[in-house]
Amino acid sequence: MPKYLIEGSYSAEGLLGLVKEGGGARRDAVAQLVQGLGGTLEVFYYTFGREDTVAIADLPDNVTATAISIAANASGAVRVSITVLLTPEEIDAATKKTNYYRAPGEPI
Numbered sequence: 001m002p003k004y005l006i007e008g009s010y011s012a013e014g015l016l017g018l019v020k021e022g023g024g025a026r027r028d029a030v031a032q033l034v035q036g037l038g039g040t041l042e043v044f045y046y047t048f049g050r051e052d053t054v055a056i057a058d059l060p061d062n063v064t065a066t067a068i069s070i071a072a073n074a075s076g077a078v079r080v081s082i083t084v085l086l087t088p089e090e091i092d093a094a095t096k097k098t099n100y101y102r103a104p105g106e107p108i
Contacts, residue, residue, distance in 0.1 A: 001058040003085040008053040014077030037064045
């Protein structure tokens with residue numbers, strides 16, 4: 001199953017909910033969303049910096065990842081971005097499929 005990096009930043013409303021419910025409850029809510037769509041939450045952390053949370057999840061496909069993004073972002077309590085994670089083996093396979101690309105300005 002493909003892996004995805006899920007990053008989130010709480011809105012002011014979302015932070016109030018975090019204070020009220022606690023960090024474990026929010027992690028459990030994310031796990032429930034992921035599991036309800038056929039995935040598995042591998043890790044969930046709170047962070048300092050640009051994002052408030054990071055998680056890695058195994059999800060069935062990009063459509064499922066998009067559904068999670070839509071559900072979370074539609075809440076208004078958090079801004080979520082999701083990145084597909086690729087293994088070194090997948091990159092190796094991709095390099096074997098690469099064909100010639102002519103950069104702009106190069107002769108034909």
